[in-house]
Amino acid sequence: MKKCIITIGRQCGSGGHSIGKSVADKLGIPLYDRKLVEIVAERSGLSAETVQREGEYASTSLLNSIASRGYSAYNAYQRENMFLPDQINAYQTELIKELAEKDSCVIVGRCADYILQDNNDCLHVFISAAMPERIKRVIAEHGIAPEAAESHVKNRGKKRAAYYKYLTDRVWGAATNYDLCLNSSKLGMVCCVDIICNYCLNR
């Protein structure tokens, strides 16, 4: 197989992570999800929990500041002080570029589609799903209480979108940021995995 870096952005509960894992297994290439968080934690000296939390989702302090200052003002103001999300992003960006240099792999989340937007070896994928499926999945797989599931899913979406906008100045989930956007509840998980693998094996 020709070198292929697959980046996967995904809605919470869409099954994007499982699709990434199946693609990595089927193609025999590494998957970077939690592993990426652990490497960044090791390099930065921050805890894996902090990197997990602040490296993909806007924290309350980030959201408050965006609300009062807007994206650009906040950005300019915070860069001078190397705010935590910027710090983590610097490590994530460096690591994601290193991984993409090395060999084929699957990278889940972490704005990898933006970081590697000019890398021709990449396939940038976004996975979405219908709300009822997303709710079912977070209850079954993430252990979220049924009564809290819908607000959990929506809240994660808002925080990911805000973090993405803050760091990339792009709209999260806009089709034009990706090469392939797949609705997993419509197409089915197996079909999503096949479409991605077929592209990688035949390009």
Next chain:
Amino acid sequence: MKKCIITIGRQCGSGGHSIGKSVADKLGIPLYDRKLVEIVAERSGLSAETVQREGEYASTSLLNSIASRGYSAYNAYQRENMFLPDQINAYQTELIKELAEKDSCVIVGRCADYILQDNNDCLHVFISAAMPERIKRVIAEHGIAPEAAESHVKNRGKKRAAYYKYLTDRVWGAATNYDLCLNSSKLGMVCCVDIICNYCLNR
């Protein structure tokens, strides 16, 4: 083949129309593009040119009004007077629902993804492409002068997005509006056609 209605939204110059045509040919089902415009013209008594122009792109008067009143205010104000885009949209909506009732087909543009959002026989597709390919395509296929090609492509995009927002209150090109978004310059035209046909033949 099980009944399948394929709606195709597309960026100007992305090759979305050619992909729709190839899918229709390969599956042996009708394609509604210019034909849809002609039926609406016949039913409404308007000229095909008017339906073509005002049934998918925001006209200057619509854009001016959106700029001064915003989307909702304009919407509420104009509905009373049955403004031209609303009139055409009423005919288009009726016709697209009729076509989807009948049998498998491909429908290009005209907010069909929104009109048929709750129809389970549908596959909603969006085709994008990189700017250099879009410019090349409008020069070669639409006869646009090379020096005007980039602004032509951008201008059509803005007018489609405004029209779509006005009539659907959704963001044009958001991945979550579609089941499948394909970047034709990255994946190649043949690959796009195959992905769509494979889904329809195997669902």
